[in-house]
Amino acid sequence: DFNERCAQCSEVNWGLTDGGRYYCRSCHNVTERTREVVNTDFMTNSRVQRISKSSRKQEKTDRVCEWYVCEGFQLILKKQAEALEALGVCPQMKDEVLYNFWRCYLQKSKQAYCNRPAGETVKALSVRESSTDVDSEPERPSLLHLLSLSESEGDLQTDCSFASSVSKVSESTSIYSGSVDGSLYLMKNQKEKLRMTMPMTLSFCYMALLWLREPITLSELLRFVIEGHIPYLNVFQHFPEKMKLCGLDLKIFCVESWPVYEEVYNKMLELAAFLDLPRFPDITDSCFLHPDMLCIKYLMEANLPDELHNWTCRVVKKIGIGEVDFLTLVPGNKSTRKVKYDILAAAVIVVVLKLLFLLDDHYEWLLSDFAEERNKNNKEGGLYFEFKKWYEVVKHSLDVEQKKLDEERAKYLWRCEKPLFYSVKNKSRVLKRRQMVVNLQNQFGKLSGSVRRAEKPNPSSFQLRWSEENTDGSCFHGHSLKGILQEKCGLLTAMNPDYWLCTVKLCNEKLCGHLAHYREVDFPQSYHFVLRLFSFLLRIQPSYIHDEVCMIEHKLFNKKLYKKLKYNTVLRK
C-alpha cells in the first residue's frame, strides 16, 4: 500500500481517516494522500462511503458554501459580459443592461427579488438536510425522472449508475447535488417559468447586445463562443472553490454541444416576451445591424465588388426591409416575422447575385467569358468583374478555411482539468480516468512530433480577408460591374433579363419549421456555392439562408406572383 515515510516522524505506520486520507499513527500527521489515488489495484471497490456531516467538519481545508443554481448562472453571465467588454463592447452592457435583464428575470421567475409565495418551500433535497422529515414529503420524484427532465444530452448509463449509487447511500434517498436547489431546478416545469440553461446565457447576452445595438451579430457571437473568446464550455471551472459542483449540477452546467443559432435566437425571443420588455431601441439605417451596413461587411468578406452595394440597397428599399419598424424587435408581437439580421443581409446579397448573374450554371459563365475578353483587350481602366476568376479565388480560400474548421472540430477538447463527478463514489474513478487521459495525451503528444497546438486565434470580425494591395489580382472589391449592366431610361439595370424563383410557394413556417426545403441537388451549383460561402461565414446551415432568400424573393416579385395566381384561378373557372 502506502509505504512512504512520514514527513514529521519518519515512521511508516499509516492509518486511514474517515475521509479516506492517510494519517500517521505515530504522530497523527494527516497527509493529503487519499487511498483512492494511490491504490491502482484492479479490485472491486466494495468499500461503502459514508457521507455524513461529521466528515465535512474534519476537512478544514474544504470550505463549502451553500449556493443556488441561479447564483451559478449569474456568475457565468458576469464572466461572459466581461469577455464581451474585453472584445470592445461598451461597459454599459455588463453594468446596466445585462444586469437589469437578469434581475428582471429572477424576479419574474420568482427565484429572487420577490416574496416567496405561500406553500412553496425551498425544499432543498440535498445531503445537508436531515433525512428524517424527507419521508413526509408526498410525491417524491424519482431520481431518474429528474435526470431525464434535463435538456442536456446525458449518458443514460451514467445517470442510471448515479441513480443507483445514490440510492445505496442512504435509506431516505437524499439526492446529491453541490447546489442547494439542483434537484428542484430540474423539477421545474419549463414552460411556466422559462428555466435557465447554458444556451440561454447566450440568449441573454445577445438580447443585451441587441438592446444596445452593438456591432456584433448573433452568428459572430456564437463564433466567438466556439473559438473560446467568450466563456461557455467548462465555464464552471471558474466558480470559486467553495461552490462545489457535482451530481445534478452537471446536468445543468455542463455543455456537450456547441450552441445552435436557432435555439439561442428563439430562446431570446421567448425571454424578451417573458420579461415583458418593451419595443427595443430602433434599428435605423446608421446601425451596424441594418442590412445596408451588414451588406457592406459581407460583400467585403465575400470578395465581391463594392458596386454591388448599390444593388443591395435597392433591393432592401424596394421590399421595405430597411424600415425601422420592420427591423426593430417588438417582444411578444407574434404577427411579425422576427428578423435575423445576419442571415437577412446574406440573403439579400444572394438575391442580388441572382438578379445580376442569374446563377443557373450557365449564364454567369457566359457573362464571365465576355468580361474576360474585355479585360484581355483593355488593360486600361478598371477591370471588369469576372465571375469565373472570383469563383476560383474564393472557392480555393473557402476550401482551405473549411478544411481547417473541420480539423478544429475534430480536435476540439471538451473536458477540462476540473474533474466532474456525479457522486463521491464516482470520484475516484473519475480522477483515475483523468490521470490516464493526461498520461496518454503526454505519451502520444510526444509522438506527434513538433506539431504544436495552434494558439487560440485572435478574435476577429473578418474570417476572410482580401487586400487590394495584392498584386496577384485576388481582390475583387474594386472591380466594375459594367460588363453586366446596361442603361435603360437613365437607370442602370441588369443585362440579365431572367430570374428563377427558389420556390413558387412558401411553406408555413410554423408547421414545417422552414419556409422552404433546401436540397443541394435541386439547385444550380453556383447557387449552392454562394449559399455555402455564407453558410461558412455565418456558421449556419445553408437552408436557413435559403429560407431568407425565398422570403425576399416573394416580397420582391409579389405582384407578379399575385398576378399569376389570379390568372391561374381565372383559368380554372
Add this chain to the structure above:
Amino acid sequence: SSHEHKVNFKKSKEACLSYIQDAMLQKQWKRAAEYLTFYVESLEKDYSREPISPSEMIWRIGTEILCHHSHSSMKEFNCFIEQMKTLGVKRYLKVCLEHVFHLLCNGQIDEAYQNLSLAESWRFGEQTALQDKEMKLIQAYRGLLDYYSWSKQKNVLLERGLDGFADLSVEQEMHSCFRKAAVNLKEIIKIPGVWDLFVKCYVDLLEFYGDHNEARQVLNEYAYNSKFPANPNAHVYLYQFLKRQGESKKSVISALKILHDIVPSHELMIDFNTMLQKSKKRKKRRLGLEVIFAALDYAGWKENVKAWSCLARQVKQIVISEKHLDWIKQEWNSRKDWWPAFHFSRYLAKRNWQENKSLSYEKALVAGILLGKDGKYFKYVSHQGCKAQVKRFRILKKFVNRHNPVYLRISG
C-alpha cells in the same frame, strides 16, 4: 464532409476518429498520434451503449501507432499496454495475450513468459469464468514457451552429453519444463481448433519420452475427429509420425489418401504416388495414377521434374505391360480438352527444351503416349533431342513410335 452544424461531443469524436483512420491508412503516424491525443478524452465519457468502446479503440489504435512509429520503443509500448490493461476488465486477458504476442515478435521471450504467468494468476470474480477462452490460450502459450525452454535445455544436454559431462540440475529442470509444457499443451489441443504448432511440440515431447501410443492417439484425434476443422497439416503430421515409427504401409497410405482428397496438389503426393506404384495391389496402383494426374492439374507442378518422372514411369510401365490401358483412358478423358494447351503447347516444348532437358524428356514421354507421335510437344522435343544426338531421346522416339497404336486406343 462535415459541414454538419450541430456539433456535439460524440460527433466531434467521431470526426476525430475518422481523421485518425485516415492518417493510419496513409501511414502518417505522427498525424495519427496527434489526433489520438484529442480523442483520448472520450475515456471520460460513458459509452457503454455503443458496440465498440473508446477504450478498445484507444488500445487498438495506440498499439498500431506504437508499432509503426519510428520514435517509439518497446519500453513505451509496455508502459502503454499496462495502462490499457487497467482500462477494461472485460478485455483484460485479451490485452495481456496480445501484449505477449507483441513481446514474442520482438524477441523478448522472458518478458513474454513473465506476462503469461502473471496473467494466468489473474482472478476477477465472474470475469474469470467469462474469459475462459483467453485463459486457456494464455496457458497454452505458456506451455509453448515451456516447450521452447525444454528444447533449449535438451540441446544443451545433448551437446554436453557428447563431451561426457552430465549436469543433473539442468536435466531436472528440463524434465520439469516438460511436465509444465505437457499439461498445458494437452489441454489446448482438446478443444476443436487449429493447433498445428502446439500439436507438433506436444508430439515431439511425447516421442522423446517414448510415449508413442499417446502421440499416435493425439495425432489421430487431431486428424480424424470430425469436430475439428478440416486441416491438411493434421494428416501430414500423422503421416510423418507413422513414417518415423515405421508403421505399416496400410496405415501410411490411408493417412495420405485423405490428404490427397483434401489437397490434391500437396507436395507429399509424389511420395504417395511412389509408394502406391510399388504396391502389389491393383487398386493401389490405380490410385497412384489418379494421384499423380491430379497433382499435375495444378500450375505449381507444371515444371516439377520429379512429378513428371513419376507419371512417365507409371505410364511407361502400363504401356509396356499392355494391361490397364483403360486406366490411362479414364484419367485422360477429363483432361484431353485442356492438358494439351496447359502442358503440351509448342511454346512450352521450346521453353522446356531450353531450360530443362530432363523435364522435357519426361514430359515428352507422357505427351507421346497421350497425344501420339505427331503431337506438337513430342515432335518438337524428340526432334531436338535426336538432333542433339542425346541417346535417351533416340530411345524415346523409338519407344513412342512403337507404341503409337496405344495412343489410338486411348484417344478414341
